[in-house]
Amino acid sequence: MSALDLSFFNADLVRQFLWNGFVFSIQLTLVAMAGGILIGTLLALLRLSGRSWLALPAAAYVNTMRSVPLVMVILWFFLLIPFVIGRPLGAEWSAIITFTLFEAAYYSEIMRAGIQSVSRGQVYAGNALGLTYFQTMRLIVLPQAFRNMLPVLLTQTIILFQDTSLVYAIGAYDLLKGFETAGKNFNRPVEAYLLAAAVYFVICYALSSVVKQLQTRIAIAR
Amino acid sequence: MAMIEMKNLSKWYGSFQVLKDCSTRVDRGEVVVVCGPSGSGKSTLIKCVNALERFQQGEVIIDGISVGAPGTDLPRLRARVGMVFQHFELFPHLSIMENLTLGQIRVLGRGADEARDKGVKLLERVGLREQAEKFPGQLSGGQQQRVAIARALAMDPMCMLFDEPTSALDPEMINEVLDVMVELAQEGMTMMCVSHEMGFARKVANRVIFMDRGEIVEDALKEDFFGKPRSERAQQFLSKILHH
Ligand SMILES: Nc1ncnc2c1ncn2[C@@H]1O[C@H](COP(=O)(O)OP(=O)(O)O)[C@@H](O)[C@H]1O
Ligand SMILES: [Mg+2]
Secondary structure, three states, rough: OOOOOOOOHHHHHHHHHHHHHHHHHHHHHHHHHHHHHHHHHHHHHHHHHHHHHHHHHHHHHHHHHOOOOHHHHHHHHHHHHHHHHHOOOOOOHHHHHHHHHOOOHHHHHHHHHHHHHHOOOHHHHHOOOOOOHHHHHHHHHHHHHHHHHHHHHHHHHHHHHHHHHHHHHHOOOHHHHHHHHHHHHOOOOHHHHHHHHHHHHHHHHHHHHHHHHHHHHHHHHH | OOEEEEEEEEEEEEEEEEEEEEEEEEEOOOEEEEEEOOOHHHHHHHHHHHOOOOOEEEEEEEEOEEOOOOOOHHHHHHOOEEEOOOOOOOOOOOOHHHHHHHHHHHOOOOOOOHHHHHHHHHHHHHHOOOHHHOOOHHHOOHHHHHHHHHHHHHOOEEEEEEEOOOOOOOOOHHHHHHHHHHOOOOOOOOEEEEEEOOOHHHHHEEEEEEEEEOOOEEEEHHHHHHOOOOOHHHHHHHHHHHHH
């Protein structure tokens, strides 16, 4: 086997093969994060509502999602959706919806812990002012829960970003797929995968440094 | 006429009865101090007044409105009853001024400027005008509790509930909070205060209630209570807290 040759890697290749995949990976991460936190927060509220007809279905959903490998959820959703809606959904859209629904289960566990980290006294204080249940949640509890859990939410997002590479299973064009395609094109698969690893590493490492800084900042603020 | 009326109130946590057939009343302009050993149900009792805690039996009537009745608009009723907690419970993610304006804006529907003006006046009143833009975590315990009183007053309450407002404070900060409470009492605010500050009780209370194991054991005029508490339990309790 010949020595590593990275000379094929240039701006042109980035533009031609990588940029679109990179944009999609970021989009997928951001949409699944936003949607996942939103749905996850709703699930957490249902689970903490104290009403079993709301809490049990939410718990069942979360536990099911957390017991199934993500790649299977990606595949099943992609394969089953044409039967449900009567036409195929593109791999990209399918991935976005799957990731949002899947990540919601994980974010909901984080938000549940976050809500429980806010003391009962805060709820009393909100209610005593005349705030309704939903106002107390939205204005008092959730902002504190969110702030307390910010490092954990971001850590989950880093994992989410890494997991986006699993969309190779349904052929969506993400960052990894971009590298793979480039590698095939230049007949340099080893170099391409090495570079891919380096890019994922740099992004995730940078993000976890941010998380670390946040953690110390929050620790000081308390 | 009674501002707060409590009739045969009983409450259980599971099979544990935390309140046993409690009845009392607080008239307009009256100050009633509630004392008793730790765990006797004082916090639970005062939280039942504005239905922060649910109760299974009996009735609480505030200003003619039954708190436990199914049709009662609890948020609206609570907005008219100020409450101050042992651990202040300021909202740590909001500035002092936002703590004071949140309820005014979201519950009473006041405009931001009006709410702010009111907030400034109340901060001046409790001597904390300069702290408006700080956050609760930057204030001392005594300062936080004064802000908490101001937050409750910002809603123009018809009566005030206090749950051991000074017992989480360092000794040197107790008086700055009590001074604000004494002033309120002297202005004619209707107050129900869980407190062991007997100096405060002697100064401004009309009546003193002594609770033990979920029961109201004594409910007497201040003069009678300090003169000759009838129950042995109350005497024991008083001798303990007065001789420390
Ligand atoms: N949420 C709860 N669940 C079960 N028991 C409780 C709860 N809150 C309070 N209690 C019990 O009720 C009793 C009265 O508590 P509390 O009203 O806080 O007393 P106090 O304020 O006089 O110290 C205590 O024995 C306490 O352990
Ligand atoms: Mg108590």
